[in-house]
Amino acid sequence: MEFITNNIDETIELAYKLGLKLKAGDVVLFTGDLGAGKTHMAKGIGKALGVKKIINSPTFTIVKEYQGENTKLYHLDLYRLEGLNNDYDLEEYIETDGVCLIEWPYQVEEILPKEFIKVNIEITGETSRKINIECTPKYKEIVGDLR
């Protein structure tokens, strides 16, 4: 399913609508170039889950954990995973007790779950984005409702 956003607020709004449907255990993968808007989508989802803290890029920490109203939110950014040479147990965050958002998911393809929502963001202009949302069967209803 494809969406066009013309500014940051529209991207956050789309993410917010998606976030309202998410619950613990759900996984959303984000792809797209540096600066495409993946972290801004995370902000919108966090808002929907009732996260009070500001969600910003976790690039230097790999994982950030937030408390929402009814669920935790795990925000993973795997962009620098390889350079870090550490042993994060990423499976602690995926399909567990929180909503899990993963930027740059294909760094760790082997730990990705079978069911997920995938959001790809394409930069189409200074403030415009083409946002494609796909999913596996578990999430068909959630994604279908975004229209």
Ligand SMILES: Nc1ncnc2c1ncn2[C@@H]1O[C@H](COP(=O)(O)OP(=O)(O)OP(=O)(O)O)[C@@H](O)[C@H]1O
């Ligand atoms: N329509 C839009 N939607 C989202 N972000 C936009 C839009 N138009 C402009 N921007 C800008 O694009 C940038 C998106 O940054 P963001 O950190 O969300 O990207 P990212 O995909 O997470 O990048 P990275 O891969 O570096 O983590 C911000 O500077 C934001 O202001």
Ligand SMILES: [Mg+2]
């Ligand atoms: Mg980011």
